Amino acid sequence: MKYTTFNQKVSNPLTEPMFFGNPVNVARYDQQKHNIFEKLIEKQISFFWRPEEVDVSKDRVDFQKLTDSEKHIFISNLKYQTLLDSVQGRSPNIAFLPIVSLPELETWIETWSFFETIHSRSYTHILRNLFSDPSDVFEDIVLNDEIKLRASDISRYYDDLIFATQLWQTQGEGRHHVDGQDYLINQRELKKKLYLCMNSVNALEAIRFYVSFACTFAFAEREMMEGNSKIIRLIARDENLHLTSTQHILNIWARGKDDPEMKEIAEECHDQARDIFIKAVEQEKQWASYLFQHGSMIGLNKDILCQYVEFIATHRMSAIGMESPFEVTTNPLPWMNNYLNSDNVQVAPQESEISSYLVGQIDSEVNADDFGDFDL
Amino acid sequence: MTSETSISEDMDKTRIIYQVRLVNTPGPLPCTSKCSLLDSLESHQLEVHSHCREGFCGACRTKLIHGEVEYITDPLAYIDDDEILPCCCVPKSDLVIKLG
Ligand code: FES
Ligand SMILES: [Fe+2]
Ligand SMILES: [Fe+2]
Numbered sequence: 001m002k003y004t005t006f007n008q009k010v011s012n013p014l015t016e017p018m019f020f021g022n023p024v025n026v027a028r029y030d031q032q033k034h035n036i037f038e039k040l041i042e043k044q045i046s047f048f049w050r051p052e053e054v055d056v057s058k059d060r061v062d063f064q065k066l067t068d069s070e071k072h073i074f075i076s077n078l079k080y081q082t083l084l085d086s087v088q089g090r091s092p093n094i095a096f097l098p099i100v101s102l103p104e105l106e107t108w109i110e111t112w113s114f115f116e117t118i119h120s121r122s123y124t125h126i127l128r129n130l131f132s133d134p135s136d137v138f139e140d141i142v143l144n145d146e147i148k149l150r151a152s153d154i155s156r157y158y159d160d161l162i163f164a165t166q167l168w169q170t171q172g173e174g175r176h177h178v179d180g181q182d183y184l185i186n187q188r189e190l191k192k193k194l195y196l197c198m199n200s201v202n203a204l205e206a207i208r209f210y211v212s213f214a215c216t217f218a219f220a221e222r223e224m225m226e227g228n229s230k231i232i233r234l235i236a237r238d239e240n241l242h243l244t245s246t247q248h249i250l251n252i253w254a255r256g257k258d259d260p261e262m263k264e265i266a267e268e269c270h271d272q273a274r275d276i277f278i279k280a281v282e283q284e285k286q287w288a289s290y291l292f293q294h295g296s297m298i299g300l301n302k303d304i305l306c307q308y309v310e311f312i313a314t315h316r317m318s319a320i321g322m323e324s325p326f327e328v329t330t331n332p333l334p335w336m337n338n339y340l341n342s343d344n345v346q347v348a349p350q351e352s353e354i355s356s357y358l359v360g361q362i363d364s365e366v367n368a369d370d371f372g373d374f375d376l
Numbered sequence: 377m378t379s380e381t382s383i384s385e386d387m388d389k390t391r392i393i394y395q396v397r398l399v400n401t402p403g404p405l406p407c408t409s410k411c412s413l414l415d416s417l418e419s420h421q422l423e424v425h426s427h428c429r430e431g432f433c434g435a436c437r438t439k440l441i442h443g444e445v446e447y448i449t450d451p452l453a454y455i456d457d458d459e460i461l462p463c464c465c466v467p468k469s470d471l472v473i474k475l476g
Contacts, residue, residue, distance in 0.1 A: 244433060244452055342432075
């Protein structure tokens, strides 16, 4: 079916499925089939932040004090997060917008992706402060084997869905021969690809950041790289919201509250979806080994980190009705919760270390003492 | 029913203590309607999994076996019909819950 940017066919968005119904025409939010997405949009917009508001200049001094193995941990994590947000800043738009059928979900997808672009911009902000020329770091992202291994798994399900949708849009249902390969395109196949893609995105939002988050916050526990940690806390808060959205989508399907065919597919592909999640967990644990290959960092080692990933995975699998193969039942890194608590994220500048949280256009070179009893 | 309505209306003025029982744990814990159920449970030295403490991440998802709660913040995380988010609700009656 050809995509149209303004579908002139009269349709009722209250009876459309989330995906693969009629393309959205009027962007209206006065009525919603699944009002959760409208609430998520509001919440996400209320979280708006700009990387430049967080002063990371103190981190430059801290970074020089890190050991080589700690530098490796810090920079590798930033590279990996840069990859993840590069993918997330575009892929939900490219993969889901052509097939979405509800205005509130369409706008949620755009809002979600937009926030991923803020995350991407924040990595440049962090790296520019650490290196006069951060090119080497960015350039290594497409060369580094460890990152490449993850990149191909993360983009695979998106790419599959995007290509199948393009074939469907241009050539319709049927068997198509492209570049020496056969593709079977029909609604059921497209929906299966969508289901697997959504599961892969859900796994990404659920666990792929957590090894990196744990390292960042372990530095912050030692009062190191605190500007970076502030940024990562803002990112973590956003990621939690993104995860909530993919959990809602998966649960709405599985409970037959949307498209009955998606409920069937959810049952049919349950094992495959679970494998996607478990594979992501395994990759994160391997990432922990890679990070610590030259040595650990204070407060964290590979084993604790792997246990933490399993602990988080168990919770997040159960949220979408998946049985976890992992046995960790108590949180091995309880201090992580303090950093993931949204109350602690945007503290009023006058209440916290003023030097590391600056509002608006205030010169980042300003000294904490200059503020005195400054009241906003 | 009537008494419960008046309880929530009076929430600002009155502080009501309900008994919250945890499955597999001896004895009920007194919890107030004045602060979130999560805060109350933590004040009894219980370790409850939580991240956002604002109802949008789902980390605190808990089974409600018996009783009623009232949300002080609109919960955004996905929960089943028999589940609650202790970080953003208060007890509205005595409760029986099972931590996740
Ligand atoms: S702690 Fe996030 S929903 Fe309760
Ligand atoms: Fe992100
Ligand atoms: Fe995200």
